[in-house]
Amino acid sequence: MSLTRSAAEGPMDPPGRPARRVSMADVARRAGVSAQTVSRVSNGHPSVVGSTREQVLTAMRELGYRPNSAARALKYGQFRTIGVILFTLSSVGNSRTLEAIVDQAAEEGYAITLIPVAVPTRDGVLGAFTRLGELAVDAVIVIMEIHLLDAATVSLPAGVPVVVVDSDADDRYTVVDTDQIDGARQAVRHLLDLGHRTVWHVAGPEESFAAERRATAWRTELEKARRPVPPLSRGDWSAESGYRAGLVLAEEPDCTAVFAANDQMALGLLRAFHEKGKVVPRDISVVGFDDIPDSGSFVPPLTTVHQDFTEVGRRCVERVVRQVRSEPVEPGTTLVPTRLVLRDSTAEPSA
Template identity: 85%
Template sequence: MTAESTSGTPRQPAVRRAPARRVSMADVARLAGVSAQTVSRVSNGHPSVVGSTREQVLDAMRRLGYRPNSAARALKYGEFRTIGVILFTLSTVGNSRTLEAIVDHAAHEGYAITLIPVAVPTQDGVLGAFTRLGELAVDAVIVIMEVHLLDAATMTLPLGIPAVIVDSTGGDRYTVVDTDQADGTRQAVRHLLDLGHRTVWHVAGPEDSYAAERRAETWRATLTEAGLPVPRMWRGDWSADSGYRAGLELADEPGCTAVFAANDQMALGLLRAFHEKGKVVPRDVSVVGFDDIPDSTSFIPPLTTVHQDFTEVGRRCVERVLRQVHHRRTKAGTTLVPTRLVVRDSTAPPPA
């Protein structure tokens, strides 16, 4: 008997549709007129494919609706071609520029980036981020640490996943890439002393920052080695506002003729405060920053600062972590990227 609906109309038998066949890499290769290997390279973002061929393959992918299957690729090649990046904040110049460099160099090597921000910089926060990265399937991880987590005896990174740490003291246990904070600070302080200043005041970064601590320690040590007094240190938070607040007080300090700020943003705040207090830079007080951000040449006056090569930091991070991915056996240790002092118009000999 034929089934009927409630309205009395005979119900038509359901028609089963055959599942649509997934578009394959071979389909794309046939349409684009290239090899499957070329399609694979384009899919992985490999730079070896010339522009016209790349566009030809991408056009075929769009027309066919092709989407690379990362799981299948992992089964075939043993990797996902993805690097996870864990970081606590993008608000600082160093972190944002380091991340940009990591993304660029990873893409050059044919790897994508999965970003996992950690809202609270704790061990649980980092381990939770590792768990999420495991679910997202990555081959390795780069941790832009900055704060003092690896100094704690209880802080360990999960075993079995290649990892590189940026801006940390963990070089005895992990692979670390960092700017040479100490040498950059030493160059800045020595520059001011060589100009004839009797001492150098310091506006430091946050207390929990490894970079800020290393710069403050080296500032203090350089003055001590020179047999000069170590004045009171002001503490900022990397922002121009914190540098401004310190500058309002430093302008009233007798004998303050030279200030080393732990980053360029705080140095910018110093320049504003000194201007409002009637101090002329560098006639009355010299100022040195750290970072060499692009805008530092447009400060009034243009800022003398320590140049950090964030591009090289990012390149070495990717290089070190991929070395672990491909070879597995690598020794822990710290790689320091050199810094250099860039002398502009914000420093001069002290007033007579």
């Protein structure tokens, strides 16, 4: 049996010889376009019309073509890749922010290289930054909700475009974050406006920048209203930690309203109050923070502060890409607004 292969079908090497890498010229022949058009499609250039782009992409898939990122970087000075350094994916905020960054990067024609920080220590962060220097990335987005980036001994490599999410990086870097303070303020103000004498708080972990901002806003809003400031409860973002805090708060006779620093801990509160015979919101009102997709399905549906993770991700990518393009981007913090979503877990205090 003989095998034949036309030139249009792509390269074929003699038996026993390793197949050569499919070239841009091979793709151009298969698609019936110029090599320059293939290059533009490969680099995400917007000037290629849709039908031609689809022809080229089909040829790439059929031939198994993979762009040579090293050669492309030498020619264009870019790898079209953004590194993302992050501490953990276990928190809802981090995972949803990363998802938004990936989606927006794809829109801009960039891939993402994930660089996790295995150990939440200064050395762990420095190790991630060291690995960054070994990878083919044009820029980096840092999702670091703990204060390690604030240490004077920790800094990113010079000359690398950087955007930071959820960290107190001062004016050293461009920072994009949810307006944590205003979101917490809205939650506390809502409960006070309903007529509650004060608001108890289940905070996130002490090392978290977001938890610190939300707890500070809670305390400030109560002091501004000249209301008593109850003892702060401390959780770790998990529903289990909210549950443990709820078992204690259910025994406090003056506790009629609780602001939880995230929706998962609020879920734990709801379970604890139910087990202790407290009816939400008749006996105790509860407000969360995040507006996770399931928060409207809690029992009762949770009043919570909505974070726009999609907008945070979009702004991160937009600002870091502008830096890659040598467009001016001022350091400092950009805050994405929050809004209070009213559901059935809050009400006026019972007489």
